[in-house]
Amino acid sequence: MERVSAVAILDAQGVVKGWSEGARRLTGLEAADVVGRPARDLLAEPPAPEGVAALTGTAVLRHRDGGAVPLTVTACAVLDEDGRPDGYVITAGPPDRHEPTLAELAFQQASMSMSVFDADQRYLRLNDVACKVMGVPEDVLLGRPFPETVEDEVHSRGFLWHLRQVSETGRPLRYESFTGAPALNREHAWTTEMWPVRDPSGELIGTALAAFDSSDQYWARQRLALLNEAAAAIGTTLDVVRTAEEMVGIVVPRFADFASVDLFDWVLGAEEPPVLTGTDIALRRVAHGSVTEGTPEAAVHLGEVDHYPPFSPPARAILEGRVIQSQAGEPAFMRWVAERNARAPAGRRHRVGAHSMMAVPLRARGTTLGVAVAVRIRQSDDYGADDAVFAEELASRAAVCVDNARRFARERTTALALQHNLLPRGLPGQAAVEVAHRYRPSGSQAGIGGDWFDVIPLSGSRVALVVGDVVGHGIPSSATMGRLCTAVRTLADVDLPPDELLTHLDDLVTHLAGDDSDEVAELGATCLYSVYDPVTRRLSLAAAGHPPPAVVLPDGTAQVIEVNAGPPLGVGGLPFEAREVELPEGALVALYTDGLIEDRDRDIDHATAELCRALTAPAESLDALCDGVLKAVLPEDPSDDVALLLARTRALGADRIATWDVPPDPERVAGTRQAATDQLTAWGLDEAAFVTELVVSELVTNAIRYGAPPIQLRLIRDRTLICEVSDASSTSPHLRRAHAYDEGGRGLLLVAQLTQRWGSRQTGSGKTIWAEQPLPPV
Template sequence: MGTDAHAFLRELAQELRPRSDQLTEVVLQRLRSEFPEAWRHEDIAAVAPAGLSQHVDAVLEFLERGRELSEVTTPPAAIDFAARLAEHGVQISELLRVYRLVHAGLLQLFYEEMGRLTKDPELINEVMIALSAVAFEYVDRTSQQAVAAYQRARDRWLQRRLTTINEAGTRIGTTLDTTRTAQELAEVGTDHLADLVTVDLLDAALHDEGTHPDDGPPVVRRIAQSASDGGTDRTDPVDVPGPRHIYPEGSEPAVALATGQPLRLGIKVSDAPTWLELPADDSDASGAGGIHSMLLVPLWARGNPLGLAQFCRRHTADLFEDDDLLLAQEIASRAAVNIDNARRYTQERAIALTLQRSLLPQDMPEESAVETASRYLPSGSRAGVGGDWYDVIPLSGARVALVVGDVVGRGLQASATMGRLRTAVRTLADIDLTPDELLTHLDDVVIRLQRTEQRAMGEISATCLYAVYDPVSRVCSLASAGHVLPAVVTPGDAPTRHTVVFPDVPIGPPLGLGGLPFETAQFELPPHSLLVLYTDGLIESRAREVDAALAVLSDVLAQAPASLEETCDGLLHALLPSRPTDDVALLVARTRALDADHVATLDLPSDPAVVSEARTFASDLLAAWGLEEMAFTTELVVSELVTNAIRYGKSPIQLRMILQSTVTCEVSDASGTAPHLRRARAFDEGGRGLLLVAQLTERWGTRHHREGKVIWTEQLIPAAPVE
């Protein structure tokens, strides 16, 4: 910095020093307008002015006295501000956004004051360059310390939450008494989360009649409640059970109980809901008992509703937050399992069917790569439910995995084994293995199950077909472990007639034999092709040969209607009797091709100088996609990924971005070394890159291939504002 610029900055700081409070208030007003969500927390709103004031004083003192940047530390109130954001669950990206807003606001005020002190353009230009450089380095240093404080506070919060969850696991479920378990849930809730907790259970569940009433709204009974005034005093347990009652149709409790989705509510004294039922001696003139915030948490276990827990705050001033809702769900889910364990089911087939439904996907996920429809039919025989399953698993890079499998056997053991294998497939798919590698690892899982549970279950065997479809290349890769091959339907010349083929793919051995290889086959699919995966129960029958069944299947698919649901119904109607002798799982997927405008790649040399080029590429691409508001976060993510690839990877390096329901950023290189998160100490110069990436993105991960690896991230696209 030149002598004139140095002296001018000192003079500028001296001029602004008497007006530091005014500077603070101007920037504070901008923060309130740009970042209003934080101001609903009283402690954050209280500490923010002090933190900002200390920042302004520190900047002015730095400019006035010419201190070294190495001496700069984040003001204590700003550290406190970052910690409180973490405790309230505010994302770290919002903390960085605050720093950016404060930085921009102060610079604007400095520039305005500069124009009043001098009209010399050369001096103004020199001072602006010097001031910008100093300001950016100041922000870098102070934001690093604030991020470290944020992470420490977040870690402490997580530790407290784990302690509470562990305590709940110890205190809830000490007996096999349903009422006592519900009361333990209420008492843990008032000790750690709420001022009042009530627990209502379905009347049918209390009488062991199942959990799905035949007709009409569900009838519930209040069987537990606990209240606290901030100390240890609690209300006595309610008379067991309380009177039967029904939540009003369309009310929040009725919706939460019906959908299984928790709700967080704010209660206004002047507009208290009519369904709000308080203990008889616990209401006031307002009718709401002073309650201003509520959590409605359904009690579900093994896919079945049991009742509803209501967490209320009235003496505690803070409203419930999303983190509180997650904690309440954790506690309630543990209690629900224990309540369910205390109940006695009377029909074994009902148990098996319920278990099977809970293990299969409840709702097929919406995928940009494929459109899917599915069916599961349990057998009509007395042998019980089998182990057939299907799954649709989203993978990185816009790809999707389609899975269908069949565990040999019947009853609860087959269903339980099916659940284990489905979980194993999802776990293995999450690390992006090729189909043959995945089946090899799944084979090892079955062999280990055979060794550990042979005495209880006998020999375990299963078949599985695993296929991966890439909408960018339109290539399908699949491998079979003893499973029947899928049907592939491609659009024909006539709109109502399609071509049906069964791919010539090697079929590997069933799972559980070990020592034999699996093989992956690949083929390209035109857009709007159908992949039809199924278990052998669809085509095997005593009344018809397999070849004849395949001919019927081909004929139905060749004339397949546009609707996948109608395709599924047509296949079942044509191939199955009214009561199938074996379980049937059917999965139909229509492929899609990703628009070329939604994929872009950039080859990069192994040179740190190209990081800015990668950021510009990402920013321009987002602008072309109409997603300019994601540019700041995406540029940071791309910068970190490309920098890591250049620093630790090998050429060739490529950046690929994909637009679908999310924005995917992929950086590939020729190195097989995968990055990992690590805990950076407060003054470490590195180690926080992947932490920032993990905080700023919805998901991230690594997938390996024969030429190296790909580091990928997915970011949610902001919802359009409601007009």
């Protein structure tokens, strides 16, 4: 390319308007001598007509000393807003070329784009790389202002502003931009160094620049930033589908124009991973996204299962455990697209513009969970090696989040199943109370808690109402809850008073945690144990760190029963205190765990008041009231499990109870037995008279012989016929097998054989021996 030595600017009439330093050196004429004069006055001889028509050729100028200066001249028209020539930029140089210097060769052959502008930001010189970037030869750009050579006005304004800053301030600067270029098919990142050019006298005569294409470094920084963003954006919830959607949201649109995530069905359920073979691989589409609204590139609908043949990139990625890349024109890519389009629903075929794709296996902890696919349509660059490394790192992070969500879902399902199996499903039949219950598991990431409840029938038509809460969440808490629930049922079968039962339960929890002090907190629990007697209508209760129950009386007033709650189970140190209250028939007792009224954002007193109001709301049934209470009191997203047990009290009337005081005289046994028989006749239970006579005779005789007065006999007609004999002795009888020659010891064995069940319980004044027998069918 020809080096430019001089530049002149002419208007439409051929009058000189601008004169460069190079023109002064060639002709010896100063700008003041030339500007304003017709250009033809500077010619030593007329130009050739063909040169004037072609705006290029050889012209002979008159030197200041009178000599002739032959120059190779090129004219470039400057157009006005109507497209008509408004002047010309004349560039000229000596016709003979000298050998380029080393500096000139270095400038021309530099690996970065280099350009030189005059003080008005017109091109004076470009090297080969700059011409390649601009897409035109040097002579097309010489003399033209920079803004006329680019179409990007935004970039043009920023670039031109920096060029002018260098010209005006005389200081070099660095300019970083991300833009395209006329000859480039996509945008590039540029780091441009600009500096002033001065003549030997120090006067600024132009501006030079060198632009370095830093796209590789730019995209590396973008990929790193995207990975950092993915670390915060993926895995915000422990939901498998949501995690897959978050991954797609990171990839589209910055890394791909379309992306999808397909998982094995076992990831979404509780099954174990299947053994992969060479057959078609079945995957379920859980998430996809596109830069185009409606995601027309998706050949599979969300939630559907698709089968990938072994040759397809997704199947290969899973089977080979590595990133599979494929580009348009490759046989594997074209085969995959054709196969997808053949099976895709109408309107969901891959567009022709898809030119590059990548399939990445989702692997976590040595297990393959599925595959992610990224496709480029609008983005012009194909996926490269750096993109594969980025995709593999992103997929690895996302796979761990998906696996965490899968494990959480599996543990939650297991804990919930364990919880449901351990909680009472069908409450046993009893006449003391009408009950309804609800269990609401927590929806938080902490998992299922250890809340539980139980209704335990006791002797004498009494019933135990229990609620408890094990500290912690997950399977360990559910398992501990099951152990405590079993322990409470075992202790309740001994008929211990509430405070004594909690003392034994506290010892059990302390024993369970004794082998490992780190488990004390995990095994800690709260419990409320209460016993209701429908004969006396009394409710006795004791609490271990548990919220007190609420009671709604038949007149509609609601209140909380004040209980001196002891420490939680497993803490120890203080005794438990029992309280006893008398309730009218039809009273409603509500037992619940702390998740119903306690929350970090709620006032417990306000929540308790809301509970009391909700309990007084009219409802068709206790089940409906349970639902109403949960809806009124619980927040939308409770952070803890909730167990709610409602019990409406009943009372046994005097017509169903018969009581006799028995003198401590063996001769009075017959009269007592006859009184019991007469009562059964009055109740219409003659068929039970024979067994009842034997039971009454044996129990009363034992009380007279081995007990202490006062002695009392009580018959209760409930769902079973209950015979109770009480005395003032605390010594409990024991069932034993009499030998062949023993004169006694067969009485209790006979009672056990003839009745449905029997037992004894301690009372405040002694003990009670009881036996139950089924009532004959009506």
